[in-house]
Amino acid sequence: MTTPEQSRGSPPRKRAVLLALRYYGRQMARLRRFTVPAMLLPALGNTCIFYIAPLIVAHLVGRLAGPGLAGLGAAMP
Secondary structure: OOOHHHHOOOHHHHHHHHHHHHHHHHHHHHOHHHHHHHHHHHHHHHHHHHHHHHHHHHHHHHHHHOOOOOOHHHHOO
16 A cells, blocks of 8 residues: 555656646636636635725724714715
């Protein structure tokens, strides 16, 4: 019985991975108009969720906590 470390770099497995990567690469090149948005839009969504939304919330909290009018009307502009 072999350990997982010994079978990890086996030649048949390497060939199978390279073959799969070759097929995926060809498919991505052939369907470029779908591939580019499919790769970029999730990254844009993550950026909006994790960075932009908290900045908007922090800005609203800063407006409500600052001097002047405090209420929904002050936060709307």
